[in-house]
Amino acid sequence: xxxxxxxxxxxxxxxxxxxxxxxxxxxxxxxxxxxxxxxxxxxxxxxxxxxxxxxxxxxxxxxxxxxxxxxxxxxxxxxxxxxxxxxxxxxxxxxxxxxxxxxxxxxxxxxxxxxxxxxxxxxxxxxxxxxxxxxxxxxxxxxxxxxxxxxxxxxxxxxxxxxxxxxxxxxxxxxxxxxxxxxxxxxxxxxxxxxxxxxxxxxxxxxxxxxxxxxxxxxxxxxxxxxxxxxxxxxxxxxxxxxxxxxxxxxxxxxxxxxxxxxxxxxxxxxxxxxxxxxxxxxxxxxxxxxxxxxxxx
Amino acid sequence: xxxxxxxxxxxxxxxxxxxxxxxxxxxxxxxxxxxxxxxxxxxxxxxxxxxxxxxxxxxxxxxxxxxxxxxxxxxxxxxxxxxxxxxxxxxxxxxxxxxxxxxxxxxxxxxxxxxxxxxxxxxxxxxxxxxxxxxxxxxxxxxxxxxxxxxxxxxxxxxxxxxxxxxxxxxxxxxxxxxxxxxxxxxxxxxxxxxxxxxxxxxxxxxxxxxxxxxxxxxxxxxxxxxxxxxxxxxxxxxxxxxxxxxxxxxxxxxxxxxxxxxxxxxxxxxxxxxxxxxxxxxxxxxxxxxxxxxxxxxxxxxxxxxxxxxxxxxxxxxxxxxxxxxxxxxxxxxxxxxxxxxxxxxxxxxxxxxxxxxxxxxxxxxxxxxxxxxxxxx
Amino acid sequence: xxxxxxxxxxxxxxxxxxxxxxxxxxxxxxxxxxxxxxxxxxxxxxxxxxxxxxxxxxxxxxxxxxxxxxxxxxxxxxxxxxxxxxxxxxxxxxxxxxxxxxxxxxxxxxxxxxxxxxxxxxxxxxxxxxxxxxxxxxxxxxxxxxxxxxxxxxxxxxxxxxxxxxxxxxxxxxxxxxxxxxxxxxxxxxxxxxxxxxxxxxxxxxxxxxxxxxxxxxxxxxxxxxxxxxxxxxxxxxxxxxxxxxxxxxxxxxxxxxxxxxxxxx
Numbered sequence: 024x025x026x027x028x029x030x031x032x033x034x035x036x037x038x039x040x041x042x043x044x045x046x047x048x049x050x051x052x053x054x055x056x057x058x059x060x061x062x063x064x065x066x067x068x069x070x071x072x073x074x075x076x077x078x079x080x081x082x083x084x085x086x087x088x089x090x091x092x093x094x095x096x097x098x099x100x101x102x103x104x105x106x107x108x109x110x111x112x113x114x115x116x117x118x119x120x121x122x123x124x125x126x127x128x129x130x131x132x133x134x135x136x137x138x139x140x141x142x143x144x145x146x147x148x149x150x151x152x153x154x155x156x157x158x159x160x161x162x163x164x165x166x167x168x169x170x171x172x173x174x175x176x177x178x179x180x181x182x183x184x185x186x187x188x189x190x191x192x193x194x195x196x197x198x199x200x201x202x203x204x205x206x207x208x209x210x211x212x213x214x215x216x217x218x219x220x221x222x223x224x225x226x227x228x229x230x231x232x233x234x235x236x237x238x239x240x241x242x243x244x245x246x247x248x249x250x251x252x253x254x255x256x257x258x259x260x261x262x263x264x265x266x267x268x269x270x271x272x273x274x275x276x277x278x279x280x281x282x283x284x285x286x287x288x289x290x291x292x293x294x295x296x297x298x299x300x301x302x303x304x305x306x307x308x309x310x311x312x313x314x315x316x317x318x319x320x321x
Numbered sequence: 322x323x324x325x326x327x328x329x330x331x332x333x334x335x336x337x338x339x340x341x342x343x344x345x346x347x348x349x350x351x352x353x354x355x356x357x358x359x360x361x362x363x364x365x366x367x368x369x370x371x372x373x374x375x376x377x378x379x380x381x382x383x384x385x386x387x388x389x390x391x392x393x394x395x396x397x398x399x400x401x402x403x404x405x406x407x408x409x410x411x412x413x414x415x416x417x418x419x420x421x422x423x424x425x426x427x428x429x430x431x432x433x434x435x436x437x438x439x440x441x442x443x444x445x446x447x448x449x450x451x452x453x454x455x456x457x458x459x460x461x462x463x464x465x466x467x468x469x470x471x472x473x474x475x476x477x478x479x480x481x482x483x484x485x486x487x488x489x490x491x492x493x494x495x496x497x498x499x500x501x502x503x504x505x506x507x508x509x510x511x512x513x514x515x516x517x518x519x520x521x522x523x524x525x526x527x528x529x530x531x532x533x534x535x536x537x538x539x540x541x542x543x544x545x546x547x548x549x550x551x552x553x554x555x556x557x558x559x560x561x562x563x564x565x566x567x568x569x570x571x572x573x574x575x576x577x578x579x580x581x582x583x584x585x586x587x588x589x590x591x592x593x594x595x596x597x598x599x600x601x602x603x604x605x606x607x608x609x610x611x612x613x614x615x616x617x618x619x620x621x622x623x624x625x626x627x628x629x630x631x632x633x634x635x636x637x638x639x640x641x642x643x644x645x646x647x648x649x650x651x652x653x654x655x656x657x658x659x660x661x662x663x664x665x666x667x668x669x670x671x672x673x674x675x676x677x678x679x680x681x682x683x684x685x686x687x688x689x690x691x692x693x694x695x696x697x698x699x700x
Numbered sequence: 701x702x703x704x705x706x707x708x709x710x711x712x713x714x715x716x717x718x719x720x721x722x723x724x725x726x727x728x729x730x731x732x733x734x735x736x737x738x739x740x741x742x743x744x745x746x747x748x749x750x751x752x753x754x755x756x757x758x759x760x761x762x763x764x765x766x767x768x769x770x771x772x773x774x775x776x777x778x779x780x781x782x783x784x785x786x787x788x789x790x791x792x793x794x795x796x797x798x799x800x801x802x803x804x805x806x807x808x809x810x811x812x813x814x815x816x817x818x819x820x821x822x823x824x825x826x827x828x829x830x831x832x833x834x835x836x837x838x839x840x841x842x843x844x845x846x847x848x849x850x851x852x853x854x855x856x857x858x859x860x861x862x863x864x865x866x867x868x869x870x871x872x873x874x875x876x877x878x879x880x881x882x883x884x885x886x887x888x889x890x891x892x893x894x895x896x897x898x899x900x901x902x903x904x905x906x907x908x909x910x911x912x913x914x915x916x917x918x919x920x921x922x923x924x925x926x927x928x929x930x931x932x933x934x935x936x937x938x939x940x941x942x943x944x945x946x947x948x949x950x951x952x953x954x955x956x957x958x959x960x961x962x963x964x965x966x
Contacts (some may be wrong), residue, residue: 093607108653116382124645126646127584127649131642135635288457289456292457309436351709523815526807535795539780539783540783540810
């Protein structure tokens with residue numbers, strides 16, 4: 024039983040971190056129609072900054088600066104590179120491929136700098152644990168859940184109660200109408216990218232924290248697991264991204280936890296379980312669990 | 322047929338013939354290193370053409386190409402080797418291509434229902450799941466270390482150094498030399514069939530699908546069937562490319578068939594120009610040859626250090642990747658038609674400068690126009 | 701494939717109702733298109749004309765009601781099957797594919813040709829023969845619609861009027877029995893309108909097509925149409941000849957908001 028609860032908690036923590044990534048991903052998609060393939064390298068960028076700055080600025084300072092810088096980078100990439108391509112549906116397709124190119128450049132640079140090292144982000148939880156009844160829980164996992172919950176709550180409040188959030192939702196609904204109503208599409212879009220960058224930098228902290236050995240050059244790839252999470256929820260729904268992330272996180276943790284029992288699926292199936300789940304969902308619901316069906320229109 | 326048109330056609334045929342002859346020369350002059358680059362480029366071109374038909378024509382974004390390449394490569398290795406049925410290699414190669422097509426067919430219900438961006442991510446799943454299977458089903462795939470690839474034999478003639486020993490025009494023909502001609506033949510076949518498809522009924526239907534599914538269906542195109550068919554066709558080309566790659570590498574390993582490979586193919590068709598067979602070929606050569614060339618000539622490039630030097634330095638692999646990523650970004654933002662579009666614009670501009678221009682090129686071959694023609698309006 | 705030697709079929713729309721998420725776009729709409737006639741579908745914006753066309757071409761499934769062509773029921777068929785039965789349609793926003801006029805017209809021949817992937821890829825003689833035969837026919841249709849000179853030109857370079865004509869020609873390439881024209885003269889100047897009107901008249905005369913026309917240009921409707929159905933808020937409020945419909949008080953109220961006595965409608 025303890026093992027099961029342990030896995031559940033691990034799954035929730037993982038899901039919480041995926042949620043940070045997936046939410047950013049969905050926000051970008053809502054605002055610009057672009058699938059950001061550079062999300063992993065943005066995450067790695069934020070993590071890397073935290074890692075190299077925490078000695079001088081302390082963890083909080085380093086994290087704050089990393090979050091702001093990553094946000095700025097993401098916003099700049101959108102504003103000065105992607106937005107040159109235009110705002111319609113076809114160009115979103117093209118811009119998606121542009122993000123692949125950006126990812127290659129960013130990742131090559133970061134991988135070169137990190138090399139084969141394992142970087143510590145200097146987080147305050149280290150490897151300490153807390154006892155919760157029969158369970159022993161890593162503090163970093165608890166922190167992941169709590170921080171994610173707070174941040175995601177704040178983001179949802181942002182959507183609901185600010186004019187930016189309203190502009191974002193309007194633009195996602197009907198681009199032309201929003202523009203005619205005075206929404207500054209370029210700014211709203213860049214803002215969405217900034218937010219996504221900030222969330223990614225934050226997620227890096229938890230992905231590199233205990234029980235992971237540290238930040239390495241492949242950490243960004245984990246962000247790819249957030250793709251299925253976002254798709255599961257239906258790409259345009261932040262709430263869906265949340266649900267999808269939790270499902271994915273739990274699935275992964277449970278598969279890894281019960282690996283020995285599931286050995287027919289092969290060792291390491293936990294890494295690809297998110298994609299299997301996603302395929303199954305897409306077969307039944309081609310636009311994700313909460314995605315809207317597109318109307319046939321010319 | 323007007324004289325001018327006849328002259329233009331003859332000129333074109335002569336140019337093609339010359340080009341074909343030039344392509345046959347490398348095995349006589351270049352060493353194995355260059356021939357292998359050529360082989361990889363040919364295989365990449367075959368795969369890229371398949372992806373071009375899918376993405377550029379039918380408009381479906383696919384990141385799963387690496388999976389179908391793996392099916393072709395591993396399919397051949399298994400079918401022709403041991404452990405495995407140990408079939409005659411030529412038969413194994415053919416079956417591997419069909420197997421890749423069948424895999425595409427199996428995936429096509431997903432391709433028919435799931436659209437656009439969702440399809441792109443769904444195909445990602447193919448790559449990851451496929452990679453996982455390659456790693457774990459080690460009795461068949463050889464696991465992490467992969468397995469070796471049996472050489473191809475066609476009716477007693479083996480594509481290796483010996484069996485039989487062959488010297489052509491004073492040049493000993495080893496594996497690479499022989500595979501070169503096989504590669505050329507397979508590529509020529511690919512080019513022939515792909516262009517045929519594009520200019521014919523299926524190509525028009527697929528292009529219509531890309532522009533507007535609604536309009537296409539109203540014109541009589543069975544959308545679901547064509548989306549599936551596009552997937553199957555593209556998978557078959559990928560399978561063929563996989564077989565050639567397996568033969569060129571002589572070994573298949575799981576890590577090669579990764580997301581990065583799928584991205585490579587996407588880059589090839591983007592840089593070459595979406596939807597263009599010629600563009601896909603050019604893009605394939607660019608993407609394949611660039612890193613290999615840069616590694617070879619690392620010491621002559623500024624800012625680039627030799628491979629294996631201090632960590633953190635910009636080696637040729639890194640430099641190639643920077644260039645590669647930058648090329649994708651720049652081409653898409655500033656030349657969305659890719660190399661093919663650029664070439665077309667240059668040619669159009671050159672044509673406009675000439676005082677009298679020949680008949681404009683069309684995608685549909687038009688019959689030669691006789692000067693007098695009875696016009697009938699019978700419905 | 702449709703048998704084109706028999707008498708043209710009757711297009712019968714019966715009691716068609718379409719609902720979108722609580723909104724009733726079409727409410728029990730019925731009308732009949734006499735073979736070989738021009739039947740206009742008019743009404744204020746939002747009346748349901750486009751929805752009606754979508755039902756006729758198979759893009760929209762009605763909640764109830766039937767559409768039959770001759771003996772065949774069209775109602776729940778996929779669009780490509782509807783096309784195969786001989787119903788062709790043009791769109792308000794021109795949707796042409798990239799390429800030349802010839803490419804677009806040949807797309808219109810899709811339903812009448814059979815060359816599959818394998819035959820085309822291998823360039824088998826059967827497929828090539830089919831292609832050149834149908835290309836000839838496409839060329840004839842281009843001449844018929846005044847596009848002969850542009851047959852090999854890229855569509856992107858043509859004027860708006862010419863592109864509209866490509867839409868029309870492409871629909872004709874289907875060798876349809878019924879032609880659905882969605883606002884064929886929208887955005888055209890007077891000369892182009894006259895020319896299109898002439899073409900439509902010729903089509904009806906020479907090819908014996910039934911033509912259903914959605915149009916806002918009343919002058920065109922009065923000149924060309926044999927019958928008119930007026931839609932308002934998804935309901936068919938009047939049927940008849942153009943003259944009858946023009947004087948119908950219901951129609952006046954729908955368009956002008958006043959009834960015959962001059963009082964404002966609610």
